[in-house]
Amino acid sequence: MEGIKLRVSNIEKSFPGVKALSNINFSVRAGTVHVLCGENGAGKSTLMKIINGVYKPDKGTVFIDEKPVIINNPIQAREHGISMIFQELNYIPELTVEESLFVGRLPVNKWGKVDWKQVRRETMQLLDEEGLHYSPTTRMKDLSVSDVQMLEILKAISYRSEIIIMDEPTSAITQKEVELLFKKIEKLKKNGASIIYISHKMDEIFRIADEITILRDGSVIDTRSRDDISIDEVITLMVGRELSKEFPKDQVELGETVFEAKGLTRKGYFEDVSFHVRKREIVGFAGLMGAGRTEVMRAIFGLDPYSSGTIYKDGKEIKSKTVHGCIDNGVVMLSEDRRRYGIIPIRGVRENVTLANLKKFFYKGRLHARKELMFVKNICEQMNVKTPSYETSVDSLSGGNQQKVVLAKWMINDPDILIMDEPTRGIDVGAKREIYKLMNSFVSSDKAIIIVSSELPELLGMCDRIYVMSKGRIAGVLERKDFTQEAVMKMATGVSMEEEVNEN
Numbered sequence: 001m002e003g004i005k006l007r008v009s010n011i012e013k014s015f016p017g018v019k020a021l022s023n024i025n026f027s028v029r030a031g032t033v034h035v036l037c038g039e040n041g042a043g044k045s046t047l048m049k050i051i052n053g054v055y056k057p058d059k060g061t062v063f064i065d066e067k068p069v070i071i072n073n074p075i076q077a078r079e080h081g082i083s084m085i086f087q088e089l090n091y092i093p094e095l096t097v098e099e100s101l102f103v104g105r106l107p108v109n110k111w112g113k114v115d116w117k118q119v120r121r122e123t124m125q126l127l128d129e130e131g132l133h134y135s136p137t138t139r140m141k142d143l144s145v146s147d148v149q150m151l152e153i154l155k156a157i158s159y160r161s162e163i164i165i166m167d168e169p170t171s172a173i174t175q176k177e178v179e180l181l182f183k184k185i186e187k188l189k190k191n192g193a194s195i196i197y198i199s200h201k202m203d204e205i206f207r208i209a210d211e212i213t214i215l216r217d218g219s220v221i222d223t224r225s226r227d228d229i230s231i232d233e234v235i236t237l238m239v240g241r242e243l244s245k246e247f248p249k250d251q252v253e254l255g256e257t258v259f260e261a262k263g264l265t266r267k268g269y270f271e272d273v274s275f276h277v278r279k280r281e282i283v284g285f286a287g288l289m290g291a292g293r294t295e296v297m298r299a300i301f302g303l304d305p306y307s308s309g310t311i312y313k314d315g316k317e318i319k320s321k322t323v324h325g326c327i328d329n330g331v332v333m334l335s336e337d338r339r340r341y342g343i344i345p346i347r348g349v350r351e352n353v354t355l356a357n358l359k360k361f362f363y364k365g366r367l368h369a370r371k372e373l374m375f376v377k378n379i380c381e382q383m384n385v386k387t388p389s390y391e392t393s394v395d396s397l398s399g400g401n402q403q404k405v406v407l408a409k410w411m412i413n414d415p416d417i418l419i420m421d422e423p424t425r426g427i428d429v430g431a432k433r434e435i436y437k438l439m440n441s442f443v444s445s446d447k448a449i450i451i452v453s454s455e456l457p458e459l460l461g462m463c464d465r466i467y468v469m470s471k472g473r474i475a476g477v478l479e480r481k482d483f484t485q486e487a488v489m490k491m492a493t494g495v496s497m498e499e500e501v502n503e504n
């Protein structure tokens with residue numbers, strides 16, 4: 001076995017109102033992938049941010065090559081050969097791709113000016129090496145979530161660090177990009193790098209891990225070699241109890257059609273998209289990333305325009321093409337990138353939850369604060385949101401708990417149709433189940449859900465029907481009794497049975 005590259009000993013860290021880490025001992029070998037697992041709020045990101053110099057530990061020591069080091073900020077971390085991909089996408093929207101890659105380390109020429117030619121050359125080379133095809137001059141705000149995430153990965157790798165921390169790197173990228181990343185990780189390993197990898201996706205974890213450490217409530221529960229532990233054991237150690245069925249879907253009697261889209265088209269994005277949703281139904285949208293699912297939902301919700309087509313709610317046309325019009329008609333959407341569209345990070349949990357529906361709590365022109373708080377408390381308890389208080393800024397919650405706040409925000413709105421785009425992204429296994437149960441109870445009161453997800457097992461487990469999109473069109477629809485992974489993938493990739501037969 002290779003030697004220990006990184007070790008932390010007796011690390012402690014508290015934030016106001018929470019002990020995030022207590023007495024953490026943990027080490028990573030050279031040339032291996034060490035996976036860190038744990039529920040939302042377990043302390044994974046906090047530990048990584050300590051290693052990367054974002055936070056200072058209250059106690060404890062970090063060792064590199066068995067020598068104690070003090071890391072005060074991410075720049076020093078890089079000098080020690082550490083780089084990190086952060087869980088929350090933090091980028092400056094106005095910067096271009098090349099500026100964003102080189103911010104903080106722009107090369108200067110002999111006259112002390114930024115050498116933009118070199119920046120361009122190195123950017124092109126990096127993009128090329130990784131097989132990515134975007135222009136160095138595109139602005140970050142014009143990139144999709146998955147492109148931004150790929151750039152973050154690229155940036156971390158470009159420092160040629162010996163220790164690379166990846167905090168949920170695949171939460172927003174396509175399957176193809178995941179494969180690219182995994183190949184890259186293999187290469188980095190071969191060159192002797194140590195990778196610390198955080199993920200909630202068990203299949204990924206078991207594919208790439210050499211060792212697995214499980215954190216729970218700020219403590220290390222166990223470290224095991226991948227071959228000495230099963231998925232079920234990891235989950236049980238993470239949550240500290242046995243879990244209910246993975247997909248607790250209730251059987252429901254479907255009612256009449258409550259929502260319908262006919263011939264929706266936005267040239268260059270999606271074409272002739274028609275579908276319907278019935279009362280008590282959970283309808284899934286599957287497809288590869290880029291198939292146009294999010295674009296359709298955004299258009300329906302009034303975030304983007306569409307050039308033709310009609311939307312009906314309870315048989316009546318929704319004429320308004322604005323977000324407000326949509327909400328007034330009882331249709332709301334939970335968006336894909338919570339930081340872009342979902343929350344105001346510097347504001348508190350309470351404010352974020354009630355923001356979209358404050359008028360509910362106004363009486364004779366005054367805010368009924370007690371009623372507001374009751375509502376927030378109720379919904380947050382139902383969803384098991386871990387927060388020191390309801391005034392805590394959402395920014396300081398763990399990633400998964402931020403996602404739950406976004407969900408809570410829309411639940412309070414009491415919509416009839418809930419559109420959920422990647423609702424369980426970044427959410428731990430226990431909380432996922434809470435969300436599935438919420439979905440069940442939501443539709444049981446004559447409502448309906450449209451869910452876009454890249455996690456096929458989730459769609460297969462929770463939906464009554466699945467529409468599959470490919471290249472901006474509906475490629476087909478499946479009833480629950482016909483659900484299989486293969487059937488969905490065939491439609492999604494546009495390879496029909498006949499074509500396959502012809503090829504053989």
Ligand SMILES: Nc1ncnc2c1ncn2[C@@H]1O[C@H](COP(=O)(O)OP(=O)(O)OP(=O)(O)O)[C@@H](O)[C@H]1O
Nearest residue numbers: 015020040041042043044045046396397398399400
């Ligand atoms: N900047 C901060 N200020 C206050 N509290 C914080 C801050 N960062 C983290 N915490 C708290 O520390 C605890 C651990 O959070 P952390 O982000 O490390 O969890 P995590 O394991 O990464 O979870 P997730 O899977 O949701 O990303 C949580 O209770 C969180 O609310």
Ligand SMILES: [Mg+2]
Nearest residue numbers: 044045087399
């Ligand atoms: Mg985290």
